[in-house]
Each structure stands twice: as structure tokens, then as C-alpha cells.
Amino acid sequence: MTKTVPDFSFEAAAMDRGFRLIAGVDEVGRGPLAGPVTAAAVILNPDDIPEGLNDSKKLSAKRREALWDAIHEKACVCIAHASVxxxxxxxxxxxxxxxxxxxxxxxxxxxxxxxxxxNQIPRGLTGPLETIVKGDARSVSISAASIVAKIARDRIMVDLAQQFPGYGWETNAGYPSKSHRSALQNLGVTPHHRRSFKPVHNILYQQENVSD
Structure with a gap:
């Protein structure tokens, strides 16, 4: 089975059609029970692309950090969030x-x-664009965005872990690990938990019934 490695082919095809500033866009943090969802947009310089770009999940933490520095040094980057x-x-x-x-x-x-x-276009994004399924493993621009978004969100969760110890956010980044679920039961729901997510909602529902 051939390993998929992101390349510049999507960007090159757009450039062949006359586009010049091509941004890869990706988000991280849909699955966690706590913390924001984070996105990044990255415009790479075609003549100075950092080496080793790939889906952030396929890279070691050390490699991601090195690429974070290279991306910020060589590309146009913006990071944004949506709150809990x-x-x-x-x-x-x-x-x-x-x-x-x-x-x-x-x-x-x-x-x-x-x-x-x-495979979905955010309603607020218009103009020339395309969606790419598994784009973080196929397009270097999206790979760069995935790396930046992941590191930015992980750093937020490490900071929040200092304020709310016991949930393991410094290692699980808010995802529903066994230890995180156990802490939810034992320590309760914090202001940074997503109340609309079923495991959190269920605990709040149980607490309401107990108090009644």
C-alpha cells in the first residue's frame, strides 16, 4: 500500500488557473469534551515550503514544534477559535x-x-475554493494549517490544565479519555466543558436530579 504524502499539486493546479495566494484551511478539536475548536489558515510561499509537512496526527510532537516555527517564519498564518x-x-x-x-x-x-x-464548505467562505477529503494528508497547505491549529489548541489546553488540574487536559487535550471521563464524574463539570456534548450533558442531568 502506497503511503500518501501531501504535495503541492492542488496548489499548482490553482496557480495554473491564475490564482496566486492560496490558503490551506483546517480545524482541530471537534471531538473533545472541553475547550475551544481551533482553525488555521496558511498561505505558503511556493518557493520556500518547509520540508516534512504532513497530517499533524502523523507527526511527533517534536517534529510538529519544529514545523510550527518554520511555518510561521516562511508563511502567512492566522489562527482562530470558536468558544465553548x-x-x-x-x-x-x-x-x-x-x-x-x-x-x-x-x-x-x-x-x-x-x-x-x-467535504463541506463553511457558509461564510465564498469565492474560488475547493474542499479536499483528507486534505491534511494530500495538500501541503492544509497540512501546514493542521499542524498550526493542533499546536495552538494543545497549548490552550495545557494552560487550562493548570487552572483546572485533575482532568488531564495537558495530555488528552480535552478528548474523552478514560481518565477525563472519570474526572468529570469525580470533580464535576468546569466552565470549559461543552455542555451540549452527551457525556457532559448526562452528568449535569444527573446532578440536577440528585439536587431535586
Whole structure:
């Protein structure tokens, strides 16, 4: 089985059609029970692309950190978030799209073409674009965005772990690990938990019934 390695082919095809500022867009953090959802938009310099870009999940933490530095040094980058409150109000899909929209809007250079990870177009993103399923493993621009978004969100969760110890956010990043679920039962729900997510909602429901 051939390993898929992201390349510049999607970007090159867009450039052949006359586009010049091509942004890869990706998000991270749909699955966690706590913390924001984070997105990044990255416009790479075609003449100076960092080596070793790949889906952030396929890279070691050390390699991601090295690439974080290289991406920020060589590319146009914007990171954006949607809050826990927005996730609970809108739903996680819409909130993740909102984070993507904010990341694109916040670029210091306005992209004239977007490569979006996934198969859905956020409603606030218009103009020339395309969606790419598993884009973080196929397009170097989306790979760069996935790396930046993951590191940015992981750092937020490490900071929150200092404020709310016991949930293991410094290692599980808010995902529903066994230890995180156990801490939810034993320590309760924090302001950074997503109340619309079933495991959190169920605990709140149980607490309400006990208090009644």
C-alpha cells in the first residue's frame, strides 16, 4: 500500500488557473469534551515550503514544534477559535466552520483561493475554493494549517490544565479519555466543558436530579 504524502499539486493546479495566494484551511478539536475548536489558515510561499509537512496526527510532537516555527517564519498564518459557548449555542460543526471563517478573514494577505479540509464548505467562505477529503494528508497547505491549529489548541489546553488540574487536559487535550471521563464524574463539570456534548450533558442531568 502506497503511503500518501501531501504535495503541492492542488496548489499548482490553482496557480495554473491564475490564482496566486492560496490558503490551506483546517480545524482541530471537534471531538473533545472541553475547550475551544481551533482553525488555521496558511498561505505558503511556493518557493520556500518547509520540508516534512504532513497530517499533524502523523507527526511527533517534536517534529510538529519544529514545523510550527518554520511555518510561521516562511508563511502567512492566522489562527482562530470558536468558544465553548459558541459550540454549545451553534453545534460543533457550525462552530468549527466559524473558526475556519475567522482564520481566513484574519490573514494579513487576502487569499484568492482556498483549499479546505473535508467535504463541506463553511457558509461564510465564498469565492474560488475547493474542499479536499483528507486534505491534511494530500495538500501541503492544509497540512501546514493542521499542524498550526493542533499546536495552538494543545497549548490552550495545557494552560487550562493548570487552572483546572485533575482532568488531564495537558495530555488528552480535552478528548474523552478514560481518565477525563472519570474526572468529570469525580470533580464535576468546569466552565470549559461543552455542555451540549452527551457525556457532559448526562452528568449535569444527573446532578440536577440528585439536587431535586
Amino acid at each position: 459557548e459558541e459550540i454549545d449555542e451553534l453545534n460543533i460543526l457550525r462552530a468549527s466552520h466559524l473558526a475556519m471563517e475567522r482564520a481566513v478573514a484574519g490573514l494579513s494577505q487576502q487569499a484568492d483561493y482556498l483549499l479546505i479540509d473535508g
